[in-house]
Amino acid sequence: MSGREAILKKVRGALGAPLDDAARAKAVRQRLAKAPTGVVPARGRLPEEERIALFRQMAEKVSATVEHVKKTGDVPNAVAAYLRSKNLPASVRMGGDERLRAMPWGRVKALETKTGPADPDDEVGVSHALAGIAETGTVALYSGVENPTTVNFLPEHHIVVVDAKDIEGDLETTLSRLKKRFGKGKMPRTLNLITGPSRSGDIEQKLLLGAHGPRALHLIVVDDGRIGNKL
Amino acid sequence: MKQEISKRPRVGLFVTCLVDLFRPSVGFASVKLLEKAGCDVEVPMAQTCCGQPAYNSGDRADTIAIAKNTIKAFEEYDYIVAPSGSCAGMLKKHYPLLFKESAWEERAEAFSARVHELMSFLVDVMGVERVEAAHEGNVTYHDSCSGLRELGIQEQPRRLLSSVSGLQLKEMRDPDVCCGFGGTFCVKYPDISNKIVAEKTDNIRASGADTLLAGDLGCLMNMAGKLQREGAEVNVRHVAEVLAGMDGPAIGKGES
């Protein structure tokens, strides 16, 4: 008997379940067809402006830095200013995301933009998020040629662009968006939910940033003037 | 959960084996508090121990025999009250589990529904809000584990203590952390138990209180024994003794 058959047989035996138990099979089918939503914290259920403000507040609580720009066209300048403020070389790594590629990088003098997956030597990566999740200040990114996974983890600084309209209240909303994009039951190879920069408390429980992943996570929210001057 | 009490309820006092043997004054304090609250108190002579030593050692058969004895001795009363969160928890929460799907199931459940720990009974059932007692000094209160986590006893004793004239409550750090007694645990694993109680007595002394109170004699004897071994000048008493105004010698300090 293979390991598979042996384990399944033991599980069925322990549960007292016959092989062709139609009732159990139906319960599983139904559950998979339509998952109950469960308990979604009220925290994220807010009007747009407050939701975006909560996203910022939660992200800052976990040591991410957040800035707002009005237009996608403002992103390259914001990135360049970030690099200067941290004394970083004028070079960033990014994938082929059309939203990123459409930005006027050429307008920033002497800023090198490298395309493709990250190298060990890249100091700064730029990605575009699928969504922001206000309840925890999380950004959601998925793998592919648009935003390679290595860009999220290898550079010391990770800059993530988020459209304000993509900032959602809770994780469930982001998951259902993902399902719409990929089809139910299908997933991208990797979904990364990132909440703040990398950290470790393994030495005497002292919290330190930049364990293996990025030491800094900088979020640029493109808000199309939605937020006005309230922040 | 305050209930209307039309007549004087008949209360059977489950005194607990430790109080019976080591600290009778806790029994008399309980009687006094219950009578003052408007109860007729009786003490069935057929009581022994709640059975925890057997139950927690995995000896289910003997536990069931002991539980049956307790139920028989007490089931005629309106309420069964014990000056111990641990023993009351055993009677209230664990007895019904012993008789699941047996002939005694209903009987055990009817019994357990009427069991209360003393502080909770006075405040939650009898609606007592204050006591007439005096105690000069700073006291600190340890929340015994079963009372706290099985029966939700935390605020009741503190509320009653706040009505004792002259008494100041000084909370220690981590009052809700175990003292390391654990029944047979403290003799089976004496070194670990000692480490835990030593943490506790550090916190007790750091509170600056001159008296330590709790609602369970097992924990009190453990903490008193450690404090005395350390030479600390802290008096240790059961909370009922202070609420009843009984000022005999503190635990481990009297004439035998």
Next chain:
Amino acid sequence: MQITSPEFKKNARSALSDTQLQKALGHVRTGFIDKRQASVDALPEFDELRDSARAIKDHTLAHLDLYLERYEEKVKSAGGYVHWAETAEDARSVILDICRAAGARTVTKGKSMITEEIGLNEFFEKEGVRPVETDLGEYIIQLRGEHPSHIIAPAVHLNKEQVEADFRRVHDHLRPNRDLSEPESLLAEARRVLRSEYFTADVGITGANFLVAETGSSVIVTNEGNGDLTQTLPRVHVVVASIEKVVPTLEDMSQILRVLARSATGQDMSVYTTVSTGPRRPGDPDGPDEYHVVLLDNGRSSMLGTEFQDMLRCIRCGACMNHCPIYHAVGGHAYGWVYPGPMGAVLTPSLAGIDKSGHLPNASTFCGRCEAVCPMKIPLPKMMRHWREREFARGLNPATQRYGLRAWALFASRPRLYHLAASFAIPALSFFTGRRPRFRYLPFAGGWTRHRDLPAPENRTFLQQWRSRQAAKQEAQA
């Protein structure tokens, strides 16, 4: 790993006298507890989420065979492989085969308790494969040849000076006079050293916090990012997970995620929650070419349908040990096997045998703090008591204990005999105290009097005194 649970008492004694360890354990007593409480207080729905999480696992366990089949089907359709391992030995040999096929000499590992359970590192070393732990805590203890002392903070038993000494010993190619006095410099050094390992490794092994049946995904939850580098950079990614990790859907994962990090570290969400489904897709610029899942039983199916089934809800957050006075006193290594603390006291007898681990469910005061904080509402004390019942039924506890208990129970269930005995016992005890208010030593009570005094009983029991008072009252009334 070699089980030392039978020597629990000895282990505990040496832990109690280890000053380095006691200093390190001080961090557990404060850090985790306050942070958890703050994050729980900030989420009004926390308790409702615990109920929701518990219901999800109960439903899944009741249909475990079906969800496992569905999960397997989805992994395969995403281009991955599923291997079923009944025992630790099966799992080790499947993993070795995968490594051999990949020509692997170096294997990086994300933090995984399940690979501790199957003793993978020792096995790899014997077979000539070099395992490299990449989680900072795991890396440190690997250098020391130790095992984790905590399921989420493996090096919590160490102080920074010990780590510094190990780094100086092992990283001997680096400048000897470099400054390693602070955790920051230690972390930076580990980061530099491990960076090159990720690129050298041919296979990356991770555990899984969840397996999602709906999508065939494995999920890891980490803070450092090492798990992601481990599974993204090598050519082959192997997930090792036990069968109870499966949940039906992504929504179910989401419910449990909300209680996981809060209970573990007091974070609302861990830094990296990564959902992986199959190998690199056409056009993907990075990610592994092969994706394997090893599904391990190793005794879990025999817990189903028993009084220990609830234990399979455990999500390995560590809250039970963070709040356990026994764990605080002796640390994780004293427990003598992979899983310490209250969850280990229930799980170890199930997976490694009660004959070897009888101490663990006994070494508890039943204070109930573990159950009170368990995000999955696992009745840990109740299950420890079940183990004690099984031991008692099999006659595994010491004879002196059994006979003492039986003799006591004989009295306790017979009130007349009991009171008679009590009336003899008290004068006998007075003989030993000699009218002093307390004992410093008492025969047969050495466990008590070694560390504390025992208050002497008064000369008559409460019941005796009560009876005389009632008699006097009746006489006065007559």
